[in-house]
Amino acid sequence: MEILVEYAILVGVQEQNAEHFEYEMEELKNLAEAIEVNVVGQVTQNLERRNPTHYVGKGKIMEVKQLYEELDANLVIFNDELSPSQIRNLEQELEVKVIDRTMLILDIFARRARTHEARMQVELAQLQYTLPRLVGLRASLSRQGGGTGGGLQNKGAGETKLELDRRKIEDQIAKLRKDLEQVRDRRDTQRKQRKKSGIPVVSIVGYTNAGKSTLMNGLLRKIDEESAKQVYEENMLFATLDTSVRHLKFADNKEFLLTDTVGFVSKLPHHLVKAFRSTLEEARGADLLLHVVDVSNPEYRYMMEVTNDTLHDVGVENIKTVNVYNKSDLAGVPYPRKMDESIWISAKEAAGLDELVDLIKKRIFEQYITCKLLIPFDRGDVVSYLNNKANVKKTEYEEDGTMMTVEMDGSERIKFEEFIISH
Numbered sequence: 001m002e003i004l005v006e007y008a009i010l011v012g013v014q015e016q017n018a019e020h021f022e023y024e025m026e027e028l029k030n031l032a033e034a035i036e037v038n039v040v041g042q043v044t045q046n047l048e049r050r051n052p053t054h055y056v057g058k059g060k061i062m063e064v065k066q067l068y069e070e071l072d073a074n075l076v077i078f079n080d081e082l083s084p085s086q087i088r089n090l091e092q093e094l095e096v097k098v099i100d101r102t103m104l105i106l107d108i109f110a111r112r113a114r115t116h117e118a119r120m121q122v123e124l125a126q127l128q129y130t131l132p133r134l135v136g137l138r139a140s141l142s143r144q145g146g147g148t149g150g151g152l153q154n155k156g157a158g159e160t161k162l163e164l165d166r167r168k169i170e171d172q173i174a175k176l177r178k179d180l181e182q183v184r185d186r187r188d189t190q191r192k193q194r195k196k197s198g199i200p201v202v203s204i205v206g207y208t209n210a211g212k213s214t215l216m217n218g219l220l221r222k223i224d225e226e227s228a229k230q231v232y233e234e235n236m237l238f239a240t241l242d243t244s245v246r247h248l249k250f251a252d253n254k255e256f257l258l259t260d261t262v263g264f265v266s267k268l269p270h271h272l273v274k275a276f277r278s279t280l281e282e283a284r285g286a287d288l289l290l291h292v293v294d295v296s297n298p299e300y301r302y303m304m305e306v307t308n309d310t311l312h313d314v315g316v317e318n319i320k321t322v323n324v325y326n327k328s329d330l331a332g333v334p335y336p337r338k339m340d341e342s343i344w345i346s347a348k349e350a351a352g353l354d355e356l357v358d359l360i361k362k363r364i365f366e367q368y369i370t371c372k373l374l375i376p377f378d379r380g381d382v383v384s385y386l387n388n389k390a391n392v393k394k395t396e397y398e399e400d401g402t403m404m405t406v407e408m409d410g411s412e413r414i415k416f417e418e419f420i421i422s423h
């Protein structure tokens, strides 16, 4: 479903009580530009509710038609998901290629997907979206002179072709579902293994373009300048479509796993939330969420709301969260600055990363305790275990054994009970 058109008009309906309409239209423009479509005009309408047959009112359609003729546009993008009949009707009235917000987002996702899993997820979402809209879209695609439609020479041949296309799509959907189910099982197993390792998991979540990849890279660079692998980071929407898991181990032997997830966007089509479920579910197993926010964006509170709602939809709930207010350098707010559950940083300038790591450690190692142990000399195994696994603050050699002051996970205490002399 590659969109090859270049000059577009945006059309949006502001329903009563819609609060973030202007921002949504701005975002739609950014989404279009993300696939190199030039937005040359915009038509909006206030309506009690969107028109069920034509999305906008009849009169507005003429306005749209006039405008794209005047501006020589060749694509009309609608701010909401259109029903199959709306697409068909608009196609007929406008005689120009019509797409909606969902198709646009799907197209961006398709371009950005890099792993096999992400590609399968996008393809599934695209096919599920296409199936009920096959008639309208075929007209649209053949108008483009390409795509799956071909020319509909006569009704009979057209219908047979349509039926064939439908069957092919249904088969492919079934196959993708099965393959993705397997991937999901594999992920489940991996998540369980991680849980077993006892290493806490920290998941980065947040709106698209908030700076998640930049933050992940910044943290990795801090840990190990040499081996930090670059996560894809770019000023384009949805650069991140796949989760990646990194292991961070600090000088004090504290360690955690850091995972990155896909970015969220307002009106994320439900096919996509569903399709990316397994990626988003990664956050479900987390011990701590870092909710990255572009605090320089005037709509950042709304973006936080959208992210939280989407997480709620996939069952990510009741997980301790740190709000990471990123891009503070552009927001004119003091930074770095931290509170118990919030921190203001600039991932780009690597400002506030030490403070963030401290905050993460404080939140995920809350149950850590410090105690003093006396370990007999014939238990070198215990000394080496603690040196590897715990934060050893002091080691002294006494007559009857090694005295260690150690910070460790409270749940480990039971293992060393016999050696503990104070805590």
Ligand SMILES: Nc1nc2c(ncn2[C@@H]2O[C@H](COP(=O)(O)OP(=O)(O)OP(=O)(O)O)[C@@H](O)[C@H]2O)c(=O)[nH]1
Pocket: 206, 207, 208, 209, 210, 211, 212, 213, 214, 215, 232, 233, 234, 235, 236, 237, 238, 239, 240, 241, 262, 263, 264, 326, 327, 328, 329, 330, 345, 346, 347, 348, 349
């Ligand atoms: N000024 C400034 N720019 C930043 C900061 N952090 C990230 N950026 C820029 O913001 C853009 C998006 O950053 P990414 O790290 O790709 O954002 P993301 O959240 O991973 O994006 P998606 O993959 O779309 O979900 C890039 O151009 C970054 O250089 C920051 O603290 N300050």
